[in-house]
Each structure stands twice: as C-alpha cells, then as structure tokens.
Amino acid sequence: MQSDLDALSGRLDLNLRDCGLLIKSGVLGEVTLPSSVASTSAAPEVAVHGNLRELLARLQIGHLEAKHKALDNLLEVMKEDEKNVLAVLGRSNIAALVQLLTATSPRMREKTVTVICSLAESGSCENWLVSEGVLPPLIRLVESGTTVSKEKATISLQRLSMTAETARSIVGHGGIRPLIEICQTGDSVSQAAAACTLKNISAVPEVRQALAEEGIIKVMMNLLDCGILLGSKEYAAECLQNLTSGNDDLRRSVVSEGGIRSLLAYLDGPLPQESAVGALRNLVGSVSTDILISLGLLPRLVHVLKSGSLGAQQAAASAVCRICASTEMKKLLGEAGCIPLLIKMLEAKANGVKEVAAQAIASLMSLAHNCREVKRDDKSVPNLVQLLDPAPQNTAKKYAVACLSLLSLSKKCKKLMISYGAIGYLKKLTEMDIPGAKKLLERLERGKLRSLFSRK
Numbered sequence: 001m002q003s004d005l006d007a008l009s010g011r012l013d014l015n016l017r018d019c020g021l022l023i024k025s026g027v028l029g030e031v032t033l034p035s036s037v038a039s040t041s042a043a044p045e046v047a048v049h050g051n052l053r054e055l056l057a058r059l060q061i062g063h064l065e066a067k068h069k070a071l072d073n074l075l076e077v078m079k080e081d082e083k084n085v086l087a088v089l090g091r092s093n094i095a096a097l098v099q100l101l102t103a104t105s106p107r108m109r110e111k112t113v114t115v116i117c118s119l120a121e122s123g124s125c126e127n128w129l130v131s132e133g134v135l136p137p138l139i140r141l142v143e144s145g146t147t148v149s150k151e152k153a154t155i156s157l158q159r160l161s162m163t164a165e166t167a168r169s170i171v172g173h174g175g176i177r178p179l180i181e182i183c184q185t186g187d188s189v190s191q192a193a194a195a196c197t198l199k200n201i202s203a204v205p206e207v208r209q210a211l212a213e214e215g216i217i218k219v220m221m222n223l224l225d226c227g228i229l230l231g232s233k234e235y236a237a238e239c240l241q242n243l244t245s246g247n248d249d250l251r252r253s254v255v256s257e258g259g260i261r262s263l264l265a266y267l268d269g270p271l272p273q274e275s276a277v278g279a280l281r282n283l284v285g286s287v288s289t290d291i292l293i294s295l296g297l298l299p300r301l302v303h304v305l306k307s308g309s310l311g312a313q314q315a316a317a318s319a320v321c322r323i324c325a326s327t328e329m330k331k332l333l334g335e336a337g338c339i340p341l342l343i344k345m346l347e348a349k350a351n352g353v354k355e356v357a358a359q360a361i362a363s364l365m366s367l368a369h370n371c372r373e374v375k376r377d378d379k380s381v382p383n384l385v386q387l388l389d390p391a392p393q394n395t396a397k398k399y400a401v402a403c404l405s406l407l408s409l410s411k412k413c414k415k416l417m418i419s420y421g422a423i424g425y426l427k428k429l430t431e432m433d434i435p436g437a438k439k440l441l442e443r444l445e446r447g448k449l450r451s452l453f454s455r456k
Contacts, residue, residue, distance in 0.1 A: 053088055060096040064105065071100075071111040078118050086124050094119075094128045101137035110149045113141055117152040120159040129156075130166055136173050142194075143178040147187070154182055154193040161200035170197070171207045176214045183219050188228040195223055195235035202242035212250055217243065217257050224262045224276075233266060237276040244282035251286045259283065260292075264300050272304045274311030281319040289329050297323075298336045305341035313345055314353045320360040327367060334370040343374065346383035351395055358387055358399035365406050375407055381416040388425035390432060397429060401436040408443050418444055 058070035141153035182194035223236035304316040345357035387400035429437035
C-alpha cells in the first residue's frame, strides 16, 4: 500500500513539475487567447510563437519518445524558420537542451547537439549556452560521440571558442586533447573545425604553453603538410603564427620540429596567405641566414610579394626587414627581385603596407647596388614623394625621407623630387622634426637655386 502511494506521489510530483513548466513557458496562456487577438494582423505570428513555445516545452516534459519527437520537429522547424525559433527561445529551453546532451540514448544526444550546433552558429545564444554548462558535454561528445555528434560538437566549439574567456574554459575542461585527436583522425569537416577551434584557443597567450605540451606544434605541421581541406591548412598556419608571436621557447620548438620547411612548402600555392608568412616572419630571427637561404626562403618571399594577398605581402616585407641585417643578405634580396615589388607596394591604400614596404626599401638601399636598382625604377621617386605627406595617418614618412635622401645624390632624381612637390612636403616635415627632412630640404633647395642660376 505504501509503495503504491509513493509511486502515485512521484507521478503527481512529475505532473506538477510539468504543469509548472507549461505555465512558465506561456504555453497555457497561448491556448486561452481571446478571440479578438485571432482577428488581428499579428495573429499568424502569435500562433507560430505559441506552437514553438509548446514544442520547446515538450523538450522538458514527458517520456523519452515524446522528447525524441519534439527534437525531430524542432530540427525541421529550424531548417525553415530559425528566426522565429530564436525569437521565442528562452534560457530554460537552452538549459533543457544542454541536459539532453548527456541523455543515455546516443540518438538523442546526436539530435540535441545538431540543434545546439545551429544555435551556436546563429551567433545569438553563445552566452546562454556557455553559462548553462554546454562545454563539458560538448567536449565529451568530441571525445566519444558518434561521427555526427563529433562533427556537430566540434563545429559548436569552433563557434563558441571565438571569445577568449570561452577559449580558456575549453582548455580548463580538458578540451585540447580531444580536439587534437580530431585533427589527426577526423573527417574533412571535423578536422577543419577542430583546427579552427585550436587556432582560436591559441590566440589566448596564457594557454599557448598548455597547447604545446599536448603536442599541438607537430599536429599543426602535419595539417600543413597533409590537411584534407585547404581551410585546415590555413587554420594550422594561423595557429603556428599565434604560437610563435611572442614566445622564444615556442619559436625554437617550431624550428626544431621542421616548421620552417612546412611553412615554406605551404607558400608554394597560387595565392599565399598572410598567416603562413606571418609565422615565417616570427621564426626568421631564430635561425641563421645560411639555413634560411638553403631552405629556399628568398624565392618564396619574392613569390609572396608578387602573388600573395595584401596581408601576406605586408608580412613578407616585414620579414625582409628582419633578415636584411647583413650586406650579403641585402645583396641576395636585391638580386632575387624584391625591390621592384616593394616599390609597387608603396601604391597600396593601407598605411601599414606602405610603411613596411618603405622600411624594407630603406634597409636594402644601404647597399649601393640596391640603391641603383631603386633609382632605375620609374615609379620609385613619385611613390616615395607621395609618402612625404605630413598627415598623421601616414606612418611611412621617416622611411620615405631616408630613401629619398639616398636618391637625392642623383641630379635626375633630385629634379624629379622637386617636380613632384617634395619641397612643400619637406617644409612641413621639417617643422615636425622628422629625422633627415631638414637636410633633404636644404639639398633640394640648393639644387633648385643652381637650376635657376644656370638658366640665366
């Protein structure tokens, strides 16, 4: 008798809980809407929202089969009308979905993580998902879910890891190792998503050492060499760029693992991207110039300056600045054909691109042969004079002055500078105390006076 009463009491408690959820979700209120509402223009939207609230409520009540059916219906609705689903979705619904990620049924977990993946990709629920504890079950699914569950969970983590705080939490919950394993064994989509997630995590400086300890350097190099999708290779290059951006130990680790060779091989593609060149720029100071030359760095830099994206060209010019300390390296860079390409970069719209190109040219021009190469290029003087613009956003001024000062030893170049308006610019730069501006101005003005006297 007592056992029957206990069972009945338990069922009543469940029913009361379910009724409470129905009231809280507003489903019961939708059922009893006055007829006047039904006749308004808003009636279709109200009805849709009411149906969606009922559907979401069913994820939290009833038996397993009913929840399965509710998930199936929700997946169908999200394919056709995700906007309305997001409009009525509440925090309690998110909490219910997160709980279903740990259901005993693998099929239930698979359906649930598919819904959560869509929510994460929508970009409107990240905070709720994380605060309701979605990370640990997602990481477990990456580790031991079905093929579909692993893919959807990895894509969800990819989206959620875009914030530094969540990236740290993924590391704290032990997410590095499962993601690395997906990079090594997953299908193409999962591999790319895992590589992107690890790239996002590597953007947080304080977790980079933890990534290295889990073997990420070797894994990213393998992706560069053998990644299934081009996207995977690009994420791997970005990850290596992040890892090498401010840590000498990690730079040495990448070099010792053969990272420079892998990055150079990746750059042989038709459109070299910024990340791989950026990683190389971070690494060139960690090895001797002889090794860089033997590995074929110089022709790759020329290839990037000629065919790479604008960001890649900027990173390549920055690498030129870092490696051209010796006379021999300046000579080799000049002979490789860097100078005309750098001069062309001076025409870019982005100030950062113009600055680093001018800096590289100024460094190379300390060698007489390279100075003659710059002088021979018809675009060098007009492009450099334009960089004398005193505007605050022009950060290439001092490098342009340095280049033009070397060119001003030539009468022809001096005349060109004057004809393109260099004197007017230099007067303003002299007032701003830009190094070398006053001396160059005096040299040009003397040349202008001599020209006037010679005409008389």
